[in-house]
Amino acid sequence: MNPFTSQPQDSVGRMGEVELTRRIAEWLGPVNPLPPEGIGDDCAVYTVEAGRPQLITTDPVIYGLHFDDSVLPEQAGAKLLKRNISDIAAMGGRPLRAVLSLTLPRETGVVWVRRFFEGIRECAVRYDIKVIGGDIARSEGFLGACLALTGDAPAGRALTRTGAGIGDHLLVTGGLGGSLSGGHYKFEPRVREGLWLAGREEVRSMVDLSDGLAKDLPSLLPPGSEADLDWESLPVREEAKRQSETDGRHPWLHAVCDGEDYELLFALDAGKAPEAFLREWKERFSCALTVIGRIMARGEDSDAPPGIRIPPGLPELADLRAYEHFRSN
Amino acid sequence: MNPFTSQPQDSVGRMGEVELTRRIAEWLGPVNPLPPEGIGDDCAVYTVEAGRPQLITTDPVIYGLHFDDSVLPEQAGAKLLKRNISDIAAMGGRPLRAVLSLTLPRETGVVWVRRFFEGIRECAVRYDIKVIGGDIARSEGFLGACLALTGDAPAGRALTRTGAGIGDHLLVTGGLGGSLSGGHYKFEPRVREGLWLAGREEVRSMVDLSDGLAKDLPSLLPPGSEADLDWESLPVREEAKRQSETDGRHPWLHAVCDGEDYELLFALDAGKAPEAFLREWKERFSCALTVIGRIMARGEDSDAPPGIRIPPGLPELADLRAYEHFRSN
Numbered sequence: 301m302n303p304f305t306s307q308p309q310d311s312v313g314r315m316g317e318v319e320l321t322r323r324i325a326e327w328l329g330p331v332n333p334l335p336p337e338g339i340g341d342d343c344a345v346y347t348v349e350a351g352r353p354q355l356i357t358t359d360p361v362i363y364g365l366h367f368d369d370s371v372l373p374e375q376a377g378a379k380l381l382k383r384n385i386s387d388i389a390a391m392g393g394r395p396l397r398a399v400l401s402l403t404l405p406r407e408t409g410v411v412w413v414r415r416f417f418e419g420i421r422e423c424a425v426r427y428d429i430k431v432i433g434g435d436i437a438r439s440e441g442f443l444g445a446c447l448a449l450t451g452d453a454p455a456g457r458a459l460t461r462t463g464a465g466i467g468d469h470l471l472v473t474g475g476l477g478g479s480l481s482g483g484h485y486k487f488e489p490r491v492r493e494g495l496w497l498a499g500r501e502e503v504r505s506m507v508d509l510s511d512g513l514a515k516d517l518p519s520l521l522p523p524g525s526e527a528d529l530d531w532e533s534l535p536v537r538e539e540a541k542r543q544s545e546t547d548g549r550h551p552w553l554h555a556v557c558d559g560e561d562y563e564l565l566f567a568l569d570a571g572k573a574p575e576a577f578l579r580e581w582k583e584r585f586s587c588a589l590t591v592i593g594r595i596m597a598r599g600e601d602s603d604a605p606p607g608i609r610i611p612p613g614l615p616e617l618a619d620l621r622a623y624e625h626f627r628s629n
Numbered sequence: 630m631n632p633f634t635s636q637p638q639d640s641v642g643r644m645g646e647v648e649l650t651r652r653i654a655e656w657l658g659p660v661n662p663l664p665p666e667g668i669g670d671d672c673a674v675y676t677v678e679a680g681r682p683q684l685i686t687t688d689p690v691i692y693g694l695h696f697d698d699s700v701l702p703e704q705a706g707a708k709l710l711k712r713n714i715s716d717i718a719a720m721g722g723r724p725l726r727a728v729l730s731l732t733l734p735r736e737t738g739v740v741w742v743r744r745f746f747e748g749i750r751e752c753a754v755r756y757d758i759k760v761i762g763g764d765i766a767r768s769e770g771f772l773g774a775c776l777a778l779t780g781d782a783p784a785g786r787a788l789t790r791t792g793a794g795i796g797d798h799l800l801v802t803g804g805l806g807g808s809l810s811g812g813h814y815k816f817e818p819r820v821r822e823g824l825w826l827a828g829r830e831e832v833r834s835m836v837d838l839s840d841g842l843a844k845d846l847p848s849l850l851p852p853g854s855e856a857d858l859d860w861e862s863l864p865v866r867e868e869a870k871r872q873s874e875t876d877g878r879h880p881w882l883h884a885v886c887d888g889e890d891y892e893l894l895f896a897l898d899a900g901k902a903p904e905a906f907l908r909e910w911k912e913r914f915s916c917a918l919t920v921i922g923r924i925m926a927r928g929e930d931s932d933a934p935p936g937i938r939i940p941p942g943l944p945e946l947a948d949l950r951a952y953e954h955f956r957s958n
Contacts, residue, residue, distance in 0.1 A: 336789040342719035342837055343684040343780070345787045350679040355672040358728040358777055359764050366766075390671035399687040401775045435688050437695075439771065446730045448687055448777030451672070458674045460665040508671055 302369045303443055305409035312413060313406025317436055320413070324434075327417040331424035331431050344432035346397060353458045355451040357387035363443035371485055373412045377419030379485040383510070384449035385427055386489035386562040390508035392459040392498020393451040395427055395491065400434040401446045408443060416445075427491060455498035459566070461519045463505040467570030468595045470520075470527060471577075474563040474587050476513060477554035478539025484560040493585055494564055502577070506566035512559035518607045520567055521595060527608045529593035550616055556608070567595065631698045632772055634738035641742060642735025646765055649742070653763075656746040660753035660760050673761035675726060682787045684780040686716035692772035700814055702741045706748030708814040712839070713778035714756055715818035715891040719837035721788040721827020722780040724756055724820065729763040730775045737772060745774075756820060784827035788895070790848045792834040796899030797924045799849075799856060800906075803892040803916050805842060806883035807868025813889040822914055823893055831906070835895035841888035847936045849896055850924060856937045858922035879945055885937070896924065 305311050312320055325332050325339050332338045336345040348354060361367055361383065367376040381398065388395040400420075404413070424431055429449070473490050489508075497503045509516050517527055531552055540554035568574055574591045581589045596609070610617050634640050641649055654661050654668050661667045665674040677683060690696055690712065696705040710727065717724040729749075733742070753760055758778070802819050818837075826832045838845050846856055860881055869883035897903060903920045910918045925938070939946050 335791070336720075336787060341789050342716040343686040343722065343787070345682050345684055345720065345782070345789070348677055348683055353674050354677055355674055356726070356728055356777070356779065357672040357762060358730045358775070360730050360732065360766050360775065362732065362766055362768060362771075365768065387671040391665075391674065393672065397685070399685055399777055401687045401689050401777075403689065403691065403773065433686060437689050437691055439691060439773075440693065442691075442768065442771035442773070444732065444768075444771070444773075446687070446689070446775035448685070448728055448730075450685065450779075453674075458665060458672070460670050460674070462664070 301373055301412060303363060303373070303409060303412040304405065304407045310409050310411065311406055312404055312408045312410055315410060320436060324417055327414050328421050328431050331421050331429065333430055333432065338430070338432050339434060344397070344399065346432065349452060352452040352454065352456065355388055355391055355393045355453060355458060356448060357384050358446065358448040359383040359387065360444055360446040367485065373415035374419030374422065375485045377416040378423040380445050380447050381420055381423045381429065382487065382489050382562070384447050385491060386508045386510065388449060388451040389489045389491045389494035390506055390564060391453060392455055392494045392506065393453050394495060395429050395449055395451045397450045398424070398429055398431045399448050400431060401437070402434065403437045403439045403442055403444050405439055405441055405443060453498060454495065457498060459498050459503065459506040461505055461507050464520050464522055464567030464595055465504065465570060466522070466525055466595055466597050468504060468567040469570070469574050469591055470565065470593045470595065471568055471574065472535065472563055472565045472590055472592050474561070475535045475537035476509070476540065476556070476561050476563065477551065477558045478537045478543050479558050479560035481539035481543065483537065483539060487562040489562055490564045490587070493587065496584065497564070497566060502569040502572045504567045504569055506564055509561040509563045509565055510559065512561065513556040513565065514608060517565060520565065521606045524598055525595050526598045526606060527593055528596045529608055531611055533590060533592055535588055535590045552617065630702055630741060632692060632702070632738060632741040633734070633736045639738050639740065640735055641733055641737045641739055644739060649765060652743070653746055656743050657750050657760050660750050660758065662759055662761065667759070667761050668763060673726070673728065675761065678781060681781040681783065681785065684717055684720055684722045684782060684787060685777060686713050687775065687777040688712040688716065689773055689775040696814065702744035703748030703751065704814045706745040707752040709774050709776050710749055710752045710758065711816065711818050711891070713776050714820060715837045715839065717778060717780040718818045718820045718823035719835055719893060720782060721784055721823045721835065722782050723824060724758050724778055724780045726779045727753070727758055727760045728777050729760060730766070731763065732766045732768045732771055732773050734768055734770050734772060782827060783824065786827060788827050788832065788835040790834055790836050793849050793851055793896030793924055794833065794899060795851065795854055795924055795926050797833060797896040798899070798903050798920055799894065799922045799924065800897055800903065801864065801892055801894045801919055801921050803890070804864045804866035805838070805869065805885070805890050805892065806880065806887045807866045807872050808887050808889035810868035810872070812866070812868060816891040818891055819893045819916065822916065825913065826893070826895060831898040831901045833896045833898055835893055838890040838892045838894055839888065841890065842885040842894065843937060846894060849894065850935050853927055854924050855927045855935060856922055857925045858937055860940055862919060862921055864917055864919045882946065
């Protein structure tokens with residue numbers, strides 16, 4: 301749905317900021333507590349549970365970049381929240397409170413904004429998050445929203461990207477690739493899974509796959525190591541396979557480069573057998589969990605940068621190493 | 630300074646996101662702790678002091694709206710942080726940690742971005758704030774940054790907008806009006822002052838003047854009341870008087886409508902004499918403190934909306950009541 305209206309009476313420009321803020325509080329309903337905990341004061345005021353590590357992250361959604369007219373306003377709103385929730389999940393955290401900064405052209409339609417916030421509300425209810433503050437700014441032509449999300453770590457530790465060692469197994473939740481077919485906004489962040497993983501001491505480090513395995517995996521690798529993937533085991537999503545048939549790129553390339561998977565990738569202690577871990581997982585969660593490889597010491601003859609070991613005979617995967625861009629997702 | 634470069638080799642588009650993130654961490658220097666407390670993981674991880682109310686706020690700066698080419702990049706960066714600090718100050722809080730979401734066109738010059746972050750760093754050092762995380766997104770033409778700032782309330786209470794009563798005195802720090810002459814980015818948030826005020830129980834509620842007295846004052850007014858200002862006492866800034874001479878608008882109008890004063894406005898208990906309070910203030914702070922009026926019960930014959938009582942014989946101030954816009958500052 302296109303966010304803009306040609307009817308001035310249906311635009312946020314006609315409404316004014318005070319009225320728009322009042323409506324937003326109304327649209328958010330129960331996920332917006334009364335001030336000073338919720339929208340309506342200079343800051344939101346809240347308390348935290350003593351002794352727990354606190355988490356905070358921020359990510360935007362921008363019209364034309366993270367969503368377009370093919371995405372419903374509800375889906376764009378939910379995506380804004382879910383992108384941030386996924387970061388909290390990646391630390392084994394519990395999402396708690398969000399503040400939201402909205403930038404709108406005057407010609408943005410009130411209906412679009414209402415549905416955007418309804419998407420935020422529905423998602424916030426589902427993940428038990430409160431939206432407690434924000435800001436509205438006017439722009440010329442640019443439509444975007446930036447959210448900061450706080451959380452805490454009930455397990456008493458946050459699972460960082462640091463801590464994996466040589467020999468550790470690499471495991472990934474769900475499936476990879478093909479996010480442009482809709483997965484980029486339909487995904488569900490792995491909060492329950494992340495919370496459980498943070499409570500397992502054999503899980504040594506974790507990251508969420510927002511930019512894709514090729515870019516996100518290296519952040520887990522300790523110095524002098526590389527990832528040796530079992531390429532045949534990669535959980536390639538059906539959407540990625542279908543795109544492969546269309547564009548001729550290998551499905552594995554889609555799986556590691558598409559990005560916006562929002563799955564969890566973690567390192568399991570080298571001394572533990574993944575089989576028992578997988579059995580425990582299956583008893584708890586319906587989402588898949590796959591062992592995709594191990595962290596290996598890098599050969600002394602290799603001068604390659606840290607990353608994924610390229611399988612022989614698959615030169616098309618060599619461009620993985622060059623995978624770096626000015627963030628496009 | 631214009632943020633964009635015509636030389637591709639000097640642009641952030643050439644640099645790539647990984648390198649730009651590395652540089653930003655470098656530019657921020659000591660105000661960016663090591664991960665997981667600082668930039669570099671999915672979330673920033675931190676601890677809080679037990680028992681204190683926690684605060685969070687968010688505000689952006691947008692090129693063309695909150696700053697333009699006449700503003701140095703360091704000033705724009707500092708303004709981003711200071712807008713948010715002022716919200717923390719308005720609760721009597723202590724600013725602590727920031728996360729920052731940056732939206733840049735590819736053609737943004739690296740030098741501009743470096744100086745923007747140097748402005749953030751210098752300001753963060755001055756207010757003892759850590760910048761602990763963020764995000765970089767690409768845009769077409771839109772340059773903006775959104776910051777979320779956390780803090781806490783060392784006095785054990787946060788000074789909200791609620792709590793003032795009939796008869797309370799209204800006091801304001803510093804001077805008002807004329808912010809377009811440079812005050813909108815040169816201001817210093819009243820953190821020390823706010824912290825002290827939160828510790829004084831005779832201070833009942835507080836707000837920072839970001840949109841101007843006419844718009845921000847009503848948020849302090851209890852139902853059935855209005856503000857009776859002593860117009861002659863208003864601390865009108867010299868810049869506002871100079872603008873008056875140019876544009877012919879009454880200096881009082883500048884003082885209450887210009888916005889971006891970032892001064893503190895608070896209500897002092899009706900039972901307390903302001904004189905003693907002002908003496909104590911003077912011993913501690915160099916910035917001015919002025920009694921500008923009182924909160925009065927609204928006359929039964931008045932059907933005016935809550936706000937500032939318009940003085941008789943000054944019809945030019947009547948448009949105060951209509952002061953509402955889709956936020957332009």
